[in-house]
Amino acid sequence: MALFQHDNESAPKDSETIIGSTVKVDGNFVGAGDVIVEGQVAGTLKTSKNLRVGEQAIIKADVEAANVWVAGEIRGHISCSGKIELAPTAKVFGNVDTQTIAVAHGAVLHGKVTMSGHEQLPEEKAGK
């Protein structure tokens, strides 16, 4: 996947946050750059850039990001201005609001999906 690929692996990655597998974050996390989660997060998680949720990650938080790739677990609502991609090991329990979604075979998604910027059904417009 194109998220987080760097041409020069040895150059510093400006403002990239990595939450490793042995770390827990509690509270209202706000990142300025890409965020990679392999550990645990509880509270809220926001970034204006990309979010990658690794297979061992457990997030109990509402999430907001530009693009999201999920292979772990998220218990919370996800708001994404671009694309969300669920890998086969992804488990999402919460509503998803995004422009584009890709769900791999085997992923679990338990919530309402809203595709922003797309045409709604007449029943939805009427609020039924």
Added chain:
Amino acid sequence: MYAYIYDAFLQDRKYQSALVQIENRLTTLGIHGRQEKITILKNLRETVRDLLKRGAETLVLVGNDETISKVLPELIDSEVVVGFIPLGPHQLISRSLGIPEGLSAAEDLSRRVTKRLDLGMAGTTNFLLQMEFPMPVEIRLENKYSVSSLAPTGRMTVTNLHPQHGRPDDGKLELIVEPAGGGGWSSWKKSAHQTSVFPFKKATVKPVNGAGNAVLDGQTTANLPFEISVASKKIRFIVGRQRQF
């Protein structure tokens, strides 16, 4: 006007050959200047203070990480440009700034590419390179979220200079959490998904079990708890070609 300060440990015979080569190269490059060699009778910080009073425009330290750490308070907010010729053990600062060791450093010195570098603040004490904590500690970043280690052992450091994470002039520090056996800078790539990196501007840190001290730049200690912050662009430094920023 260039002024060179040679740390006391360089009096050892094993450095004499390298020092002669360096001094000859500086002369060839046209950047030789006043030389001060630190001895038991001559204090490093006082020598720096004296040279600054005499109007040194470029102050070149010859030595290692400890050499810079010892004189850091004298250089903050000064208009002097700081140069560095790394020689001897413990050279994390030169690695982060892309300055080669020994004779090759003279070439970068003559190129005179300068950057204004940030400093970290532990309470009222400055550090240039990094700060290490005794585990376990509680760290709260930006007054918004806390970071804790799920492993009972491991390392927590706050870095200002790091060859792979952040920049020393970006107005931020990085909290790095490594599991036990993480091995510091040399092994961060092998355990990339276990090592955590949090860029931040402000944090508070306190010990979990009673009192504790943090170690700044391997030299100074600071009593916990305290607030950590960034002092932006406090020191003008000549950096090397091999830097990653």
